[in-house]
Amino acid sequence: MSSPKQVNAPNAPSSLDIFSPNLFKGKVVFATGGGSGIGKHVVETMMRHGVDAVIIGRKTDRLTQAANELEAATGRKCIPATADVRDPKSIQAAAKLAVDKLGRIDFVICGAAGNFLAPLSHLSENAFKTVMEIDTLGTFNTFKATIPYVRQTHGAYIHFSATLHYQGSVYQAHVSAAKAGVDALSNVIAIEEGPYGVRSNVIAPGPIGGTPGMDRLSSLDDPSARKIRIPLGRMGEKADIANAAVFLFSNGAAHVTGQILVVDGGAQHTYSGMGVFPYPESVLEFEKIKKLVPRL
Helix, strand or coil: CCCCCCCCCCCCCCHHHCCCCCCCCCCEEEEECCCCHHHHHHHHHHHCCCCEEEEEECCHHHHHHHHHHHHHHHCCCEEEEECCCCCHHHHHHHHHHHHHHHCCCCEEEECCCCCCCCCHHHCCHHHHHHHHHHHHHHHHHHHHHHHHHHHHHCCEEEEECCCHHHCCCCCCHHHHHHHHHHHHHHHHHHHHHHHHCCEEEEEEECCECCCHHHHHHCCCCCHHHHCCCCCCCCCECHHHHHHHHHHHHCHHHCCCCCCEEEECCCHHHCCCCCCCCCCCHHHHCHHHHHHHCCCC
């Protein structure tokens, strides 16, 4: 009898095949980290469902280009707002710009993040602090800057987190600590702002193809070292995260708050905590691993 062959999950469907094209008509999304990567794809998907957007980032030229691309792709308004989530005044100015230009803020995506690979023994105090400031403090600053407007619209927050801190993940202490803080903040936002009609949830992506993190790991020469056990049989796509965000912002999730939605094809249940790196070799032979991943 031949061995059964794994049936892989189909590719992520288009959100337009699932949700109404006018789902977010008249609404405004304020997105940190919305000018690139997963954040940009989520914003584009929401714009295809009628939302206008304000995207926030530190590099004006890149942000302006992204805004132009999003407008051209969707026919909706997209305003670039240069700001650093670590600076409360700049993110407050971005929120005010959003309301001045578009009249309201309904949805907030806290997607600004910093990450790199480093073992604790090689991680500087400043590097650890920087990731904490971008991810955790940046989420707090974004919440503080937007909540007066989000209360007015009875809107919602989505925070991008990770599954790294569910178990120990080598080379990811800084990000694990920062994302655990993001999860905790979202829970408190949910209970404190719920009486004002505001919801707060977290999306925790698993391995997503075509992202800087996975591109770095693709430098590994040994395929077995970067094999990730995913029950549904395929790497995640940006569209998987976008579809989850559309659901959580929609009225279909009207009674969903204070939750963490893991989008990883079931990987967290088979994940050893070591990720793509062999253990304990990755810890004991760091210089060898470093040669395989030049940017480590």
